[in-house]
Amino acid sequence: MGGHGPADDARGRTRTPAPTPDRSAVDKGQVNKGSVLAVKIDNAPGARPQTGLDAADVVYAEQVEGGLSRLMAVYAGTLPKVVGPVRSARESDLELLRQFHDPLLAFSGAQHKLLPLIDDAPLQAEPPAKASDAYFRGTGKAAPHNLYLRPARLMKSAPGADALTTGFRYGAAPAGGKPANTRTVRYPAAGFTFTWSANLHRYLVAMDGTPTVTADGKRVTPATVVVQYVRMHKSAFHDILGNNTPYTETVGSGTAQVLRDGRVYDVDWERGKATDGTEFTTKDGKPVNFAKGQVWVVLAQAS
Numbered sequence: 410m411g412g413h414g415p416a417d418d419a420r421g422r423t424r425t426p427a428p429t430p431d432r433s434a435v436d437k438g439q440v441n442k443g444s445v446l447a448v449k450i451d452n453a454p455g456a457r458p459q460t461g462l463d464a465a466d467v468v469y470a471e472q473v474e475g476g477l478s479r480l481m482a483v484y485a486g487t488l489p490k491v492v493g494p495v496r497s498a499r500e501s502d503l504e505l506l507r508q509f510h511d512p513l514l515a516f517s518g519a520q521h522k523l524l525p526l527i528d529d530a531p532l533q534a535e536p537p538a539k540a541s542d543a544y545f546r547g548t549g550k551a552a553p554h555n556l557y558l559r560p561a562r563l564m565k566s567a568p569g570a571d572a573l574t575t576g577f578r579y580g581a582a583p584a585g586g587k588p589a590n591t592r593t594v595r596y597p598a599a600g601f602t603f604t605w606s607a608n609l610h611r612y613l614v615a616m617d618g619t620p621t622v623t624a625d626g627k628r629v630t631p632a633t634v635v636v637q638y639v640r641m642h643k644s645a646f647h648d649i650l651g652n653n654t655p656y657t658e659t660v661g662s663g664t665a666q667v668l669r670d671g672r673v674y675d676v677d678w679e680r681g682k683a684t685d686g687t688e689f690t691t692k693d694g695k696p697v698n699f700a701k702g703q704v705w706v707v708l709a710q711a712s
Contacts (some may be wrong), residue, residue: 420540444510444533445572446488446560447642449478449516450480451496452599454617460624461492465701466573468631470682472641473499474654476597478616481505485572489566493557494550498523501657505529507683509572514542515558535563549624576686580698583691586672594636601707603634605671611702612668632702634668635689637678638711657708665689670702 445466450459452470462468466484473479479496498516500523506512513533526536535546543562548557593602603612611630616620621629640658662679667689676697680687689697 423499426549431588443568443572444464444511444513444564445568446484446513446515446564447502447506447556448484448492448560449496449498449502449514450482450484450492451494451554452478452480453554454618455492455550457494457616457619458622459493460557461489461560462621463623463629464489465628465703466570467575468703468705469505469578470594470601470705471499471501471657472596472599472655472710478598478599478601483509483573484495484560485568486570488560488567490559490561491557492560493547493552495556495558496553497543498527499654500526501655503527504683505530505657506530506532508576508676508680508686510574511537511573511638513563515560515563517553517556523683561627574686576680576688577704578689578696578698579688579701580674582670582700583674583697586674588671589668589687592634592636592666592668592673594709596709601705603631603668605668605704606630607671609671612705614705622686631705632669632700633704635699635706636666636668636706637687637708638665639708641710659687659708660685667697667699671683 416681439695450462462482464484467483469481469586471479481502482492484603495515495517498514498519503526506514511533512530513535515535518536519527540563543559545557547557555575591602591604593600600617602615609630611632612634614629614631623629641655643655659678660683662677665676665678667676674697676691677691678687678689693696
């Protein structure tokens with residue numbers, strides 16, 4: 410373990426709020442029993458392999474500055490001992506997290522102009538400056554890719570599956586679909602590949618052409634993968650190099666592809682308002698069930 414402090418942005422600097430006394434959310438008694446834990450996870454090559462990614466119920470992949478990628482891992486069923494590396498928040502995260510009741514957001518910091526929006530959002534913001542005893546600096550990676558979280562110091566226990574108000578449905582596979590053993594999604598400077606494993610009955614994740622494993626050597630293997638096509642536009646924020654931060658719209662409607670059981674389904678998605686989950690339906694309007702297990706949602710640019 411090392412010292413604490415603000416982490417850099419995806420391509421530059423970030424800032425955390427002014428330091429406050431070292432008190433975790435548990436100490437302050439602010440954690441609601443039904444609150445999920447969402448953690449912003451670094452996905453730069455220097456941050457890999459990540460820790461605790463395999464324990465997430467849902468992993469969202471999003472595009473950030475310079476066409477790079479970042480992850481948001483959502484935990485409800487299990488809290489791993491350690492998660493990370495933890496990185497900075499984005500404006501799009503606030504809309505995405507509105508689907509959950511009073512979620513905890515663990516992040517390294519944010520641009521100073523974004524901090525008031527985070528403070529006003531209906532979530533429990535827990536950066537290192539607010540709960541430094543929950544974070545530590547690892548020794549295996551160089552800064553800023555070495556900030557880690559101990560979830561148990563933010564939450565006494567996992568809230569359970571009922572806290573996952575994503576709108577996702579689980580059950581038998583829908584009719585139809587096409588056989589598809591692999592699917593690749595590309596951002597301008599990042600890529601995700603999901604390959605079906607009949608033996609594991611899961612998808613093997615690879616990022617930028619390299620198999621995705623955790624720090625303890627476990628393959629990351631979601632049961633369902635969603636490629637959700639969304640609108641992206643420029644936000645009011647930039648990194649230190651002048652790269653604009655894209656804003657990803659997750660409220661609205663569009664098309665998606667759902668991968669499960671080695672098949673791909675062309676579906677529609679709809680999220681009427683920010684406090685709603687996202688509904689996925691077949692072209693004839695029937696709800697689409699996901700396979701039981703971890704879900705990855707890759708937010709991709711709609712054409």
